[in-house]
Amino acid sequence: xxxxxxxxxxxGFGRDTALYFLDRGWNVVATMRTLxxxxxxxxxxxxxxxxxxxxxxxxxxxxRAAGPVDVLVNNAGIxxxxxxxxxxxxxxxxxxxxxxxxTMAMSQAVxxxxxxxxxxxxxNVSSSVTLKPLHLLSAYTASKAAVNAFTQVLALELEPxxxxxHVVLPGRSPDTRFGESAxxxxxxxxxxxxxxxxxxxxxxxxxxxxxxxxxxHPADVAEAIWRAATDPACPLLxxxxxxxxxxxxxx
Numbered sequence: 001x002x003x004x005x006x007x008x009x010x011x012g013f014g015r016d017t018a019l020y021f022l023d024r025g026w027n028v029v030a031t032m033r034t035l036x037x038x039x040x041x042x043x044x045x046x047x048x049x050x051x052x053x054x055x056x057x058x059x060x061x062x063x064r065a066a067g068p069v070d071v072l073v074n075n076a077g078i079x080x081x082x083x084x085x086x087x088x089x090x091x092x093x094x095x096x097x098x099x100x101x102x103t104m105a106m107s108q109a110v111x112x113x114x115x116x117x118x119x120x121x122x123x124n125v126s127s128s129v130t131l132k133p134l135h136l137l138s139a140y141t142a143s144k145a146a147v148n149a150f151t152q153v154l155a156l157e158l159e160p161x162x163x164x165x166h167v168v169l170p171g172r173s174p175d176t177r178f179g180e181s182a183x184x185x186x187x188x189x190x191x192x193x194x195x196x197x198x199x200x201x202x203x204x205x206x207x208x209x210x211x212x213x214x215x216x217h218p219a220d221v222a223e224a225i226w227r228a229a230t231d232p233a234c235p236l237l238x239x240x241x242x243x244x245x246x247x248x249x250x251x
Contacts, residue, residue, distance in 0.1 A: 001045075003067075004026055004027070004072075005029040005063075005072050005073065006021075006028065006030055007074055007102075008075040009031060009075070010039055012175075012218060013170065013173075013218050013222070014076070015040060016221070017221065017225050018030040019040065019222075020223070020226060021226070022043055022046060026045070027045045027046075028045060028047070029047050029066040030048055031048075032050070033051065035049075049065050053074075053105060054097045054101070073124075073125065074102070074122070076102060079178045079179065080140040080182055080185065080186070081179070081182045081183065081186055082136055082186050082192055083138075083199070086189070086191070086192050086196065091189055092139045095140060096143045099147065100144075103124050107124075114163045119162050120162075120163045120164075121163070121164045121165070121228065122151075122154065122164070123166050124151045124165070124168070125168050127144045128170060128243065128244035128248065130144050130148055130169065131239075131251040136203055147167065148237070151165050151166065151236070152167075152236060164232065166237075166238060169240060169248065170221045170224075171215060171216035171240070171243035171245075172207070172215055173215060173216045173218065176218065214246065215241060215243055216243060216244055220242075221241070224238045224239075224240035225240075
């Protein structure tokens, strides 16, 4: 029976991925910064572990508590939607600390056991915005584009040890709290610069006009992660969701 460790399981993609693998007979180590026992059902193959991917001691404790794992999913992330002028540099550093460096640190933490067994899979959840430039996402896109490049090189680095690395690229998902959290963070940081008001209005209006079918659902991401975890022949980059697939085909 295989074991998967998933970061960022308090909601959205992480939560649905945990349920997806539980339903298929896997052991699941679901992590989150603040443990909540109302997010996932009690299950004898599920363990909840506290983890802050920006904290070295937390990573060490969480990986020890998890024990041997077969697959790591780096899903924890911070969303951000604003012009660069409206992005405090302290906040930009925090985005990279979680989205990029947190992914690197967690990957580094599991590699010794993977290398010793000459087996293992690292799956990094990025974003389809890295495939097509979009307004007001410069800092967020940069943090995720770095994850893409990191994973591509990591895959080459780990191939001699029988370890695989993949990137899952979700599109826009109305079924998660990602956008809501990003906007709350934006408001707390001072909101949009006045000079960009017209651009913000046009971008928001354009997104509201998108077809309801052209989105990503958590199940799409869970299925892509399942494929990356179980199919050695799958590509390194996996778009997840109708909009992400369309963006990848047009890129």
